[in-house]
Amino acid sequence: MPKVNGASLLRGLIGTAGLLVVLEAAGRLGAWDTERLPLVSTVLLRAGELLTDPEFLVSARSSLTTWALALLVTIAIAVPAGLLLGMVKPAELAVRPLIEFLRPIPSVALIPLVILLYSETTHMRITVAVYAALWPVLINTIYGVRDVDPLAKETLRSFGFGPGSVAYRVVLPGAAPFIATGIRLAASVAIVLVVTSELIAGGIEGIGVYITIAASGNRLDLMIGATILVGLFGILVNAVLVAGENRLFRWHRARAGAAT
Amino acid sequence: MLELVDLSHTYGSYRAIDRVNLKVAQGEVVCIVGPSGCGKSTLLRSIAGLIKPTGGTVLLDGKPVDGSPENLAVVFQDYSRSLYPWMSAVANVGLPLRRRGLDKKRRDAAAMAALEQVGLAGAAAKFPWEMSGGMQQRVSIARALAYQPKLLLMDEPFGSVDAQTREELEDLTLRVCAHHGMTILLITHDVDESVYVGDRVVVLSKAPGTVVGDLPVQLPGPRDQIHTRELDAFVRLRAEVGRLVRGMTPHRNTHGFGVETR
Numbered sequence: 001m002p003k004v005n006g007a008s009l010l011r012g013l014i015g016t017a018g019l020l021v022v023l024e025a026a027g028r029l030g031a032w033d034t035e036r037l038p039l040v041s042t043v044l045l046r047a048g049e050l051l052t053d054p055e056f057l058v059s060a061r062s063s064l065t066t067w068a069l070a071l072l073v074t075i076a077i078a079v080p081a082g083l084l085l086g087m088v089k090p091a092e093l094a095v096r097p098l099i100e101f102l103r104p105i106p107s108v109a110l111i112p113l114v115i116l117l118y119s120e121t122t123h124m125r126i127t128v129a130v131y132a133a134l135w136p137v138l139i140n141t142i143y144g145v146r147d148v149d150p151l152a153k154e155t156l157r158s159f160g161f162g163p164g165s166v167a168y169r170v171v172l173p174g175a176a177p178f179i180a181t182g183i184r185l186a187a188s189v190a191i192v193l194v195v196t197s198e199l200i201a202g203g204i205e206g207i208g209v210y211i212t213i214a215a216s217g218n219r220l221d222l223m224i225g226a227t228i229l230v231g232l233f234g235i236l237v238n239a240v241l242v243a244g245e246n247r248l249f250r251w252h253r254a255r256a257g258a259a260t
Numbered sequence: 261m262l263e264l265v266d267l268s269h270t271y272g273s274y275r276a277i278d279r280v281n282l283k284v285a286q287g288e289v290v291c292i293v294g295p296s297g298c299g300k301s302t303l304l305r306s307i308a309g310l311i312k313p314t315g316g317t318v319l320l321d322g323k324p325v326d327g328s329p330e331n332l333a334v335v336f337q338d339y340s341r342s343l344y345p346w347m348s349a350v351a352n353v354g355l356p357l358r359r360r361g362l363d364k365k366r367r368d369a370a371a372m373a374a375l376e377q378v379g380l381a382g383a384a385a386k387f388p389w390e391m392s393g394g395m396q397q398r399v400s401i402a403r404a405l406a407y408q409p410k411l412l413l414m415d416e417p418f419g420s421v422d423a424q425t426r427e428e429l430e431d432l433t434l435r436v437c438a439h440h441g442m443t444i445l446l447i448t449h450d451v452d453e454s455v456y457v458g459d460r461v462v463v464l465s466k467a468p469g470t471v472v473g474d475l476p477v478q479l480p481g482p483r484d485q486i487h488t489r490e491l492d493a494f495v496r497l498r499a500e501v502g503r504l505v506r507g508m509t510p511h512r513n514t515h516g517f518g519v520e521t522r
């Protein structure tokens with residue numbers, strides 16, 4: 001699990017602020033036509049204003065809902081499937097070639113097909129996001145299940161617990177740190193694909209749609225402002241999930257630390 | 261209570277144990293000693309139902325064992341792998357009690373009582389990775405005790421702790437098991453330990469393991485790490501077991517305790 005400490009965070013903030021100041025200065029000194037490409041300060045101001053702009057908020061809420069649903073569907077499919085494939089070796093061997101074939105297919109390439117299949121845009125977007133987000137969760141879950149110590153399982157079996165109890169009480173908690181990492185990766189991937197599908201396939205609501213409309217009105221300040229907000233949301237989600245992992249899986253870090 | 265009849269197991273074409281016959285009476289502490297790799301763990305895993313032996317039968321109270329028997333607990337050598345790192349000591353100890361149909365309150369109470377018996381009442385809320393090796397093995401022992409099995413299997417339980425802790429844990433095991441009237445099958449490769457802990461020492465030959473000696477241990481109780489180990493009877497018995505483990509011919513009955521070879 002990546003660790004964020006105060007010093008590295010501070011250095012990152014200083015670096016970012018420095019870059020922004022340089023860009024702002026360059027813009028003000030006439031490095032580019034600020035009528036076309038707005039100043040850093042203008043973009044940041046717009047981004048702040050967007051947070052209270054009802055039109056933007058409707059789009060943001062739509063994207064957020066799509067993203068959350070996509071993540072839920074991903075977890076509901078990939079975690080049970082990963083547990084099954086991780087525990088039942090023959091099943092994994094049978095499905096492995098299919099996974100290796102499907103996994104490298106870019107989800108974006110499926111958008112035209114998915115558009116034809118779905119009349120409802122939300123379903124279409126969820127499908128596209130789930131297709132991409134599924135893999136990290138699935139692969140991590142399989143890997144996590146493999147990593148569970150056989151002796152930990154045997155101990156419970158020796159007390160007379162059946163395979164279901166062993167799966168629930170040992171395999172699932174033992175694999176949980178890996179599953180959580182998979183979910184964190186999936187959360188980022190899903191953000192990218194929700195916005196991408198909104199940009200490519202259009203629709204009525206969604207941040208991608210908002211950006212497309214801003215572009216057609218030549219409002220680069222709004223486009224970049226909205227994009228920055230998406231990026232910040234990604235950072236926030238990641239930070240929250242990392243913090244959750246560090247809290248919940250202290251035992252995993254302690255053990256990994258002791259082993260190395 | 262436990263009877264092994266011609267118990268054999270082969271991994272692929274490798275024969276790990278070969279027709280092991282053994283009878284253990286209720287309340288007995290039997291030590292099984294044998295050289296490394298002679299199939300001791302295989303024997304234990306067959307009894308615990310963790311592997312299906314390729315030949316022979318395991319009878320518990322006269323009934324053949326199929327799968328993991330009720331009323332049996334195992335303490336493994338590898339405490340750090342056998343305890344659940346995501347659970348506190350008290351949760352680890354209480355987990356098997358779910359099989360007993362106890363509610364959380366009673367599970368916790370029983371787990372606390374067992375931790376107290378092994379001297380870990382103060383560490384109940386600690387996680388395994390916050391404990392020393394000796395403490396972790398105490399937790400495993402407490403887990404087995406709380407379950408109150410009729411038969412306790414221990415596979416080199418003190419093989420991974422320092423000498424001092426090892427002696428403490430040997431005495432602890434003797435004490436609490438006598439208190440519970442449990443039947444114990446303790447596996448070890450340490451001749452000294454087998455004589456010190458056992459009411460009976462069963463010697464396995466080199467692979468494929470089979471019973472080559474079955475010696476009653478007649479030492480005055482209660483046993484004591486210093487005095488018991490310096491008794492003539494202890495020293496002679498230890499030598500006898502040592503010879504058997506190394507595959508030498510035993511000195512038949514020359515020292516006044518029964519040496520039975522098969």
Ligand SMILES: Nc1ncnc2c1ncn2[C@@H]1O[C@H](COP(=O)(O)OP(=O)(O)O)[C@@H](O)[C@H]1O
Pocket residue numbers: 271274276294295296297298299300301302303467
């Ligand atoms: N799962 C297994 N597959 C194949 N061989 C095994 C397996 N487990 C143990 N063995 C072999 O069987 C022999 C006896 O092993 P084991 O019962 O662990 O011995 P001990 O506990 O007396 O040291 C060893 O030679 C070991 O390599």
Ligand SMILES: [Mg+2]
Pocket residue numbers: 300301302415416
């Ligand atoms: Mg062994």
